[in-house]
Amino acid sequence: MAHGPQPGLSRWLYTTNHKDIGTMYLWFSFAMFLLGGCMALVIRAELFEPGLQIVQPEFFNQMTTMHGLIMVFGAVMPAFVGLANWMIPMMIGAPDMALPRMNNWSFWILPFAFAMLVSTLFMDGGAPNFGWTFYAPLSTEYAPPSVTFFIFAIHIMGASSIMGAINIIATILNMRAPGMTLMKMPLFVWTWLITAYLLIAVMPVLAGVVTMMLMDIHFGTSFFSAAGGGDPVLFQHVFWFFGHPEVYIMILPAFGIVSAIIPTFARKPLFGYSSMVYATASIAFLSFIVWAHHMFTVGMPIAGELFFMYATMLIAVPTGVKVFNWVTTMFRGSMTFETPMLFAVAFVILFTIGGFSGLMLSIAPADFQYHDTYFVVAHFHYVLVPGAIFSITAAVYYWLPKWTGNMYNETMGKVHFWLSFIGLNVTFFPMHFVGLAGMPRRIPDYALQFADFNQIASVGAFLFGASQLVFLFNVIRTIQGGKKATDEVWENPEGLEWTVASPAPYHTFSTPPAVR
Amino acid sequence: MLRGFNRLFALVATALPAGSIVAEEKAPERWGVNMPRGVTEVAQTTYDLHMLIFWICVAIGVLVFSVMFYSMWRHRKSKGYKAAQFHESTAVELVWTIIPTVILILMAIPATKTLYDIYDTEEAELDIMITGYQWKWKYDYLGADVSFFSNLSTPRAQIDNQLPKGESYLLEVDEPVVLPVGKKVRFLITANDVIHAWWVPDLAVKKDAIPGFINEAWTRIDEPGIYRGQCAELCGKDHGFMPIVVKAVPQAEYDQWLEQRAAEAAKMRELTEKTFTFDELIARGKEVYDRNCVACHQANGQGVPPTFPAIAGSAIATGPLAEHLSIVVDGSEKNPAMQAFGPQLSEADIAAVITYQRNAFGNDMGDTVQPIDILNFKNNQQ
Structure with a gap:
């Protein structure tokens, strides 16, 4: 009896099964992805032409803020946690996560956090309107009353992330099958281990900064109020000490996914496994000492500017190593281009372009011109959309046959890929141009010379958004049925997850597998 | 095709009546894809730096992507290509760690020089205090009896699409900040409420205006003209509606303007009575x-x-x-x-x-x- 899922709703409410929890994380994140995407479409619709047409500036600011928060905390992070839940136990030969009850709890508080965040849209004074970076004092003295709900929503999300991270670390360090040494772990497990440490290090810092805001707003302190002897720049230092590792939290697991997919479809082992591990660790270390490159224009002393500029430039080295390793893995392989591979290859190309604009942004004097323009918007969407989103999509196509036991529809997968690829580039590439030409970010209306490229970007955004419905349709069809997948699914893929049946049984590796 | 569009729009632009405000201003370029070269030495150095880094990135990109595309073209299963099995080489890893490091050092040298230049606010000939307010700028000419607010002057009806939009839509103000050409001007930048950022791309000056702080920046404009910018830091509802207009004029004209402003201030005081x-x-x-x-x-x-x-x-x-x-x-x-x-x-x-x-x-x-x-x-x- 104890071997199958419970019937009905209680299966999902009370489950401690890593696969069920992984599934819930993934569906939750997809729902948030669509919600955050709709907000992005409101933004792009308003920016379709100069003048105010659809929304007023107050609501526009709420949309940019909520879009950012929902995509970062609601779409990307839970998706990676969902993939970790599904795959890490199966990849290391463990029966489940180390802390299954906490696993249930860390998922189930998320819907409440986001219900609270989204409910602010209907409150008097509207939702948070100060940008996802919520700089004080705009987010304290000048914030709408709903800011308090925002603070508590962030607290809950942070608690969820920290619990998830603890669980992942405990699982990886304690539950590997005999013979699975650290340097034999799949890269997805490695990158998640490092990501989990980043989460534990910085989520409390985020909790700290929102608590300081709460104190300033309700309890008469002046951490960030200059009039009370506080320091608005302190907010930015604390926020970005969280914020920069956070951007790596959203990309390191993607590196792991791509490092699994490319070797499978190149039919060739990953090039430079150990250098990949060291590069990931170096990026994680560097992420703690570069935060102020987001603040080059706040008026730091020149020594500070130089330190953060040099440290930031250094990140290009381990990131470059990774890209070179992926390309070398492809080189002289025997490649096929199924949907997961298409997304993975697009990841390498477009993430590299995002890396180039990142390198440009690291040059402090040039950053004075780029900072807070659409060039920055283009940069971080190039690393997050083809980076995080494409890798998550690739992972879903790659492991979906293992999860459901059915092959997805390859043609529909390719259509999804090409529409997304075109939509994404049409949306975000022109943003480089308007940014360089002088368009600031977070404005609801703009000067006439920016009109043409904005119009193009808006068209691309709707194309990209619509193409995600193809994805949804394809996934649902695959769950319902389709061509049966073999246990291996692909041609000789590496990893323990391919040694279990498709679909993966409710409980896997109740006795540990032998690892060569 | 883009170039074709460019020409088309250039033709349309010349057919339109010239802007009524100033003759010396270049109309902003439609389909502009790059940052302006600017009108100060610092702006031009920054532009050159930006282009240098850009071309280095392009070169690396071409190199990496050609290997990738070559391999995607040649090394396909469908073409019967058999996979090699090599997967490690410490020598190669070292090479592609060391070469990028050297390139980065070469980039850092001009960047550091430019940064020192931008930070040198000494020996300014004129000090202007800039204060960001929700949602306007205040300019105080230190040592002269001149102080005024600069508000967006684009009519509301244009924003609401009831009137056709003017050439400088959203980039026009009632009172531009007037600067003499050829003089080193120091800006002391602060804010009254939330954080703003004072940015004029042609001067390559962008500095946050932060309540409780006074940031410094400087410029020396070579050519007379009108240079437009915007607030660059989200500052609330009308963040998109607080532009900056700098009018750079020859010294004589600047002196005349100062006198006129002082006279107007005196007249304003009389109105109190x-x-x-x-x-x-x-x-x-x-x-x-x-x-x-x-x-x-x-x-x-x-x-x-x-x-x-x-x-x-x-x-x-x-x-x-x-x-x-x-x-x-x-x-x-x-x-x-x-x-x-x-x-x-x-x-x-x-x-x-x-x-x-x-x-x-x-x-x-x-x-x-x-x-x-x-x-x-x-x-x-x-």
Whole structure:
């Protein structure tokens, strides 16, 4: 009896099964992805032409803020946690996560956090309107009353992330099958281990900064109020000490996914496994000492500017190593281009372009011109959309046959890929141009010379958004049925997850597998 | 194809009537894809640096992507290519660690030089204090009796699509900041409420304006002209509507402008003594309202509650005069969005706008406030 899922709703409410929890994380994140995407479409619709047409500036600011928060905390992070839940136990030969009850709890508080965040849209004074970076004092003295709900929503999300991270670390360090040494772990497990440490290090810092805001707003302190002897720049230092590792939290697991997919479809082992591990660790270390490159224009002393500029430039080295390793893995392989591979290859190309604009942004004097323009918007969407989103999509196509036991529809997968690829580039590439030409970010209306490229970007955004419905349709069809997948699914893929049946049984590796 | 478009639009642009404001200004380029070269030495150095890094990235990109595309073309299973099995080489890893490091060092050298140049604010010949307000800029010429606010001058009807948009839509102000060419000007940048950022791309100056801090930046403009920029840091509702216009003029013209501003300031002070008629106050008050109040309280006086309350039928605008004077002159203690206008507007303007608010939007109070009442109110506070 104890071997199958419970019937009905209680299966999902009370489950401690890593696969069920992984599934819930993934569906939750997809729902948030669509919600955050709709907000992005409101933004792009308003920016379709100069003048105010659809929304007023107050609501526009709420949309940019909520879009950012929902995509970062609601779409990307839970998706990676969902993939970790599904795959890490199966990849290391463990029966489940180390802390299954906490696993249930860390998922189930998320819907409440986001219900609270989204409910602010209907409150008097509207939702948070100060940008996802919520700089004080705009987010304290000048914030709408709903800011308090925002603070508590962030607290809950942070608690969820920290619990998830603890669980992942405990699982990886304690539950590997005999013979699975650290340097034999799949890269997805490695990158998640490092990501989990980043989460534990910085989520409390985020909790700290929102608590300081709460104190300033309700309890008469002046951490960030200059009039009370506080320091608005302190907010930015604390926020970005969280914020920069956070951007790596959203990309390191993607590196792991791509490092699994490319070797499978190149039919060739990953090039430079150990250098990949060291590069990931170096990026994680560097992420703690570069935060102020987001603040080059706040008026730091020149020594500070130089330190953060040099440290930031250094990140290009381990990131470059990774890209070179992926390309070398492809080189002289025997490649096929199924949907997961298409997304993975697009990841390498477009993430590299995002890396180039990142390198440009690291040059402090040039950053004075780029900072807070659409060039920055283009940069971080190039690393997050083809980076995080494409890798998550690739992972879903790659492991979906293992999860459901059915092959997805390859043609529909390719259509999804090409529409997304075109939509994404049409949306975000022109943003480089308007940014360089002088368009600031977070404005609801703009000067006439920016009109043409904005119009193009808006068209691309709707194309990209619509193409995600193809994805949804394809996934649902695959769950319902389709061509049966073999246990291996692909041609000789590496990893323990391919040694279990498709679909993966409710409980896997109740006795540990032998690892060569 | 893009170039074709460019030419087409160039033709259209020349066919349009020339901008009425200034002849010396270059019309902004449509389909512009790059940053302006700028009109200062620093701007041009920054531009060159930007292009250098850009071309290095392009070169690396071409190299990496050609290997990748070659391999995707040749090394396919469908072409019968058998996979090699190599997967490690310490030598190769070392090479592609060391070469990028060397390239980065080569990039860092010019970047460091430029940064030192930008940070050298010594020996300025003119100091201007720039203060960011929600949602306008204030300029104080230190050592001269010149101080003014610079507001967006694009009519609301253009933003709401009721009138065709002008050439400098959203990039035009009522009072540009005037600078002499060829002089090293130092900006002392701060803010009154939230964080703003003062940015003019042609000068390559972008610096955050932070309450409680005074940041420094400098420029030396080589060519006379009009240079436009915008607030670059999200500062609330009208962040997109607080542009910056710099007018660079020859020294003689600048001196003349200074004198004229000083004379206007003196005239403004005389107005404090004058007694206005009701109609004069209403007419002046509407102008002041449209420039200073309309962003929050809206053209119909309905505001955007709860942050920006209505004036129509409000307890203050239809209540005792003293409270109305107090909130306009000193701002609101409860709601920081309501600024203290006492230090921002002349006595005549405050008197006019209060009179207007008490008699417009259906508030038929019928009373008037004279500039001298404002002066007395201010003096009684001290």
